[in-house]
Amino acid sequence: MTLEKNPTPQQSQGVPELEPVRRGPRTAVSAAVARRLFHAAVNRLAVTVHEGPSGSRGGRTLGQGGPSMTLHRPEEFYARLGRDGLIGFGESYMTGAWEADDLAGFLTVPAARMATLIPEPLQRLRAFVTPRLPGHHRSTEANSQANISHHYDLSNDLFQLFLDETLSYSSALFDTSQVPVGAGPGSVGDHLVATPPEPADDPDPRLHGPDLAEAQGRKIERLLDEAGVTDGTSVLEIGTGWGELAIRAARRGARVRSITLSVEQLELAEQRIAAAGFADRCDVELMDYRALGADGRTYDAVLSVEMIEAVGAEFWGTYFRTIDQVLAPGGRVAIQAITMPHDRMLATRDGETWINKYIFPGGFLPSVEVIDQITRDETGLRLTGQLEMGSHYAETLRRWDRRFLAQRDAVLALGFDDVFLRVWHFYLAYSQAGFASGYINVSQLTFTREDQ
Template identity: 35%
Template sequence: MGGIELRRSGSGTARIVAPVFHRILDRIDAGLTAGAIDAILPDGTRRLLGGRGEGPLAIIRIVRWRAILRLVSGGSVGWYEGWAAGDWTSPDPVPIFDLFMRNRRTLGDVARAKLVARIGVRGWHWLRRNHRGGAKRNVAAHYDLGNDFYAEWLDPTLTYSSAMFDDDEPLETAQRRKLAAIVQRIGVKPGDTLLEIGCGWGSFAEAAAKAGAKVHAITLSAEQERFVTARCAQLPVTVAITDYRDITGRYDAVASVEMVEAVGQDYWRAYLQSIARVLKPGGRAAIQLITIADDVFPAYARNVDFIQRYVFPGGMLISESRFRAIAEAEGFVWTDARVFGLDYAETLLRWRARFDAAVKERRLPARFDLRFVALWRYYLMYCEGGFRGGGIDVLQVTLTR
């Protein structure tokens, strides 16, 4: 980049560099075995990449060749930065993210950050690792954006995790089905004691308490702690700002809904050991977790992706096989796994529609500028495409001892 605009097709620079970028497009073309990209290039010409197998059609305009440079050098981080800079546009980016994930094996490393880019972001990511102080700081960076922010686009239950849909039904109905499924997994009976690790805004604590459980909910978010305390004031629910490594007592059941993604691979064992320590003999733990395919996990773990860099510092998706192996080594039996990734894609689509409505109606808090709003919209589309492409999934599982 270094001061070169790489924009005008008629310039000498453009004529020199264009063949280089066409060779990169050749690699992308060869790697698209499913779906296609209809690309408008900086000189106004069009090129179809892929188109040899079933899959979505993505439409994209490459405004500057710099977009391709950012992609091949910086991976998902560079691709976002190119979008934010206006280097590429699309009427609907979701199919692009879907295609990158759907064709992850055949595309290889063409869209992954290279060594120089990785060094800088890996150093930054290491500084955001999830030791006790780091975990609280990382959670605050995401969840303490404000209850007034999340309330404007989550459903009325304020549930920030995947719903379970039955046909075309309201998001709130699908969220309540998901909550009921977790209550059923742990077999709550009146008077049972239940620990919830990572309570969000209290929708599950509320549902479990109404089913008869005495709930102790923990979070590292001050905003969430305040909200759940008020929400569940008339229910047998206590809530505390507590690190999962510091929980004490014994419980009949444990639930944790999409919290383990905030733990990090280095701390998976400590997380599972904490559950084992407090769960009574014969008790059950129900976990809902977001996974990333084993075939891409090693490359993912070596890199820092767009979400880790710009949305959720310290976050990390789960390798099911690796996480399950640790759980079984800690004495758990992994049972009744249910996978429902396309439900998450639909959840994200519904969230984006609600988010867009809140933006249009100017209901988001005034402290968030246009750049922040655009970042979060991109985040919702990026995640949706990942689930539709099949490399990212969500599952519920019951752990018994």
């Protein structure tokens, strides 16, 4: 699919307003610095960057060879990069100032070297130049529903265009071996790594093969196993999604309470649960996790799939203390969490990113180490198992992106525009690159009580 290369920088449905390039001495100086840093970084990478106006014969080629990027409007690119860093990098893609035939492939190369691309003396200035997370994006009780709604209430029809039939919007677990690894930084308890899956495509890019739905089911069933969900188990799910985990838990004979802050997800989840015949076993409520515990109810199993990313660093302790409070004696906790290395988490904490601004307001990724530390310091929970599966998320995202691009006309028919298409293609490819490079990871984490 070819996306429009120069969409007008204006308000787009589902996308915050994109500012035009600012002019003046500060922009000129920051653009010149960005150009030098970008050239120095690219020339150390296995990529190819074509710099020059579209169709120009006087451009230059940078890099050591590899996935290619074309700067159609270099002046705009360096102005945005200089003024707004990685946010500007993403915004210049949104306007079509640059293009890449294999966007995820190109982004994977710098993602693997992210911590060393900028000289260390300049990295120390990060806190002074990186935008801070806006106050209205902090994941407080007052802000959280708006943050969630920004993404998850865009349109159920939109998500159905690129997700598989289970409507699972989280990493799948493909049928591969799981290899135990030795103890080391970031590994706690029984530590397994899922070997990478083989990439596979359905002949029709608008479709997903049955193996993706099977892999999503495998992910959920493993979490239910880890949490000990069987006939008669009382289950709490924090973050409903579109109801697939609740359906599968109810199918085992469990009684499920699921909470969400997405109005659209709640509506469709209830419909799917009822259609599956489990309306009498599942209750879905619009509720912030911080309101749990007020009624004194406890649960044998607490599950949460890729919800901790929206909690915000300042509320991680609240999140785990709440889980500890509502977990019944002898209960188990299983969560799926996107994580980043501890040193990168510390270096980027409290800053705003392109993903925050355009996709997930208030989101921030924890490290496995900080999860272990918080649960040890503030709760009776203990991390007893970990399955890393980052390569499986890279493959999941590759398939979502492929299908999303193939559904261009259907996305436009929902009222979205070319700016939105570019934003979401960049988001999916950027995320795929993060997992493919190992810059970010995803794990299933199991917790039990200290005295069990």
